[in-house]
Amino acid sequence: MTRVGVPDPGRTLAIMRIGIVILPDQRWSDSRRRWQQADEWGFDHAWTYDHLGWRDLVDGPWFDSMTTLTAAATVTSRIRLGTLVASPNFRHPAAFARQVTALDDVSGGRVLLGLGAGGIGFDSAVLGGETQPPRQRVDRFAEFTELLDLILREDGTTWRGEWFTAVDARNNPGCVQQPRVPFVVAANGPRSMRLVARFGQGWVTTGLGGDDLESWWSTVTELSARLDATLEQAGRDPATLDRYLSLDSAPVFSLRSADFFAEQVARAARLGFTDVVTHWPRASSWYAGDEAVLVEAAELLPELRRA
Numbered sequence: 001m002t003r004v005g006v007p008d009p010g011r012t013l014a015i016m017r018i019g020i021v022i023l024p025d026q027r028w029s030d031s032r033r034r035w036q037q038a039d040e041w042g043f044d045h046a047w048t049y050d051h052l053g054w055r056d057l058v059d060g061p062w063f064d065s066m067t068t069l070t071a072a073a074t075v076t077s078r079i080r081l082g083t084l085v086a087s088p089n090f091r092h093p094a095a096f097a098r099q100v101t102a103l104d105d106v107s108g109g110r111v112l113l114g115l116g117a118g119g120i121g122f123d124s125a126v127l128g129g130e131t132q133p134p135r136q137r138v139d140r141f142a143e144f145t146e147l148l149d150l151i152l153r154e155d156g157t158t159w160r161g162e163w164f165t166a167v168d169a170r171n172n173p174g175c176v177q178q179p180r181v182p183f184v185v186a187a188n189g190p191r192s193m194r195l196v197a198r199f200g201q202g203w204v205t206t207g208l209g210g211d212d213l214e215s216w217w218s219t220v221t222e223l224s225a226r227l228d229a230t231l232e233q234a235g236r237d238p239a240t241l242d243r244y245l246s247l248d249s250a251p252v253f254s255l256r257s258a259d260f261f262a263e264q265v266a267r268a269a270r271l272g273f274t275d276v277v278t279h280w281p282r283a284s285s286w287y288a289g290d291e292a293v294l295v296e297a298a299e300l301l302p303e304l305r306r307a
Contacts, residue, residue, distance in 0.1 A: 016269050016305050019045035019244075019277040021084055023054075023287075024063040028071055031063075034280055039076035041298040045112055046072065047084035047277065050091075053122040056285065066099045073107035080110045084246070084277065085186045085204070087118030088144040090127055094169040097151040101175055109176035114204060115148075116186035117141035138191050139163070145185070145199050152180035184244055193227055197234035202242035202275070203227060206249035216250045217267065224271050244275040248287060254278045255289045258296035265304045 020043050022034050038046045050065040069081050081103075086096065104111040117137045118124060124131045132140065140163045151157045151169045159166040175181050184202035187193045196203045208219035224243070231238050245268045247254035247261075254264050255278055268276045278297075281289030297304075 015274060016265065017044035017275045018265065018301060018304060019043055019047060019080075019275060021047045021049070021246075021248075021277055021279045023057075023280070023282070024048045024065055024068045025057055025061050025282075026063075027061065028063075028068070031068070032071070032075055035072040036075050038280075039079040042301050043079055043298070044275070045080040045082060045277075046076075047082045047112075047114065048072075050083040050086040050114075051123050052090055052126050055121065058122050066103060069111075070103055070106050073103065073110065076110075078110075080112050081107055082112035082184065083114045085114035085116035085184075087116050087123070088140050088163070089118035089123040091144070093144055093148040093151055093164060094157075094166045097148060097169065097171055100148075100152065100181055101171060101173075104175045104177060104181050105173075107176075111175075111177070111181045112184055112202070113181045114184045114186065115141075115145060117192060138189065141192065142195055145183070145195055149180065149183070149199050184242070187227075188223055190226070190230065193230040194234065196227065196241070197230050197236050200241060202244055204244035204246065204277075206246045209249075210251060213250055213252050220245065221271060224273075242275055243273045244277060245271075245273045246277050248277075248279050253281075253287060253289055255281055255293045255297060258293055258300060261293075261297045262300060262304055 020038050022031065022038065035046060048065050048068050053062050065083055072081055100111065100113060118141070120131050143161045143163045147159050147161065147164055147166060150159070151166065151171055152175060155171050157166055157169040182201035183199050184204050185192070185196045185200040186204045187196045188205060188208060205220065205223050207216050207223065210216035210219055228238065231241065247264050247268070254261050261278065265276050279287040281287060281291050281294055
């Protein structure tokens with residue numbers, strides 16, 4: 001891959017990698033083709049959502065993320081595979097660590113573990129518990145991340161916290177990737193960004209919304225600067241952290257056209273992002289688009305990495 005320049009003086013050059021999200025909303029007999037195609041086209045990573053149901057798609061087909069990723073691992077050979085993102089809304093670190101370890105084994109060490117605090121909605125309500133306000137969700141996320149990190153690195157973890165308990169939790173034989181699978185931590189606020197600095201091998205952001213494309217990019221720029229300050233305060237070298245941007249959190253779908261996608265990738269690179277993520281176009285609703293545009297964009301991947 002070709003290294004691309006970034007605007008901030010003193011920051012090391014980064015490699016632009018390009019990933020794709022494949023929602024788990026199709027039967028495997030249909031979805032399998034997409035995962036294989038993403039691998040063959042040369043995408044660097046492929047992700048799926050870790051939800052029990054998502055927004056208005058909760059009434060349609062929806063499948064488990066870890067099972068989907070395990071199936072994807074068996075029909076791909078090189079592409080990295082991940083959750084975007086797993087959360088403590090319905091995950092317990094002790095049980096989840098076993099699933100992560102198994103997926104890393106089946107994939108031959110290709111797992112990227114996206115982690116987030118979890119929002120409100122179906123996931124936070126379906127198990128019958130109370131939906132936590134933002135501060136409590138971040139408290140829970142901090143404990144979730146610390147405990148998951150500990151269990152994945154050490155065998156026989158006992159923990160009694162505010163949110164989780166584990167008694168002699170095992171990780172044998174451990175992850176293929178040592179000391180554990182990479183954490184890609186979703187963070188927009190200051191406390192979550194401190195978790196990025198402490199536990200993350202990557203940071204992923206969706207920006208902070210906006211009525212138009214330019215206002216969304218302004219929030220992305222602001223968040224990137226906020227992360228720089230957090231890393232500096234924590235004494236962490238920015239070069240040790242990959243930066244992921246979910247392009248489709250903008251008010252315009254990144255695969256509106258191949259040219260538009262190329263422009264957005266280049267813009268992310270200029271802000272210092274090492275990785276971008278788009279979505280496989282769907283027939284309607286979220287990420288509605290034309291698969292023909294995705295094919296065109298895939299043909300541009302070698303050129304986009306040099307953007």
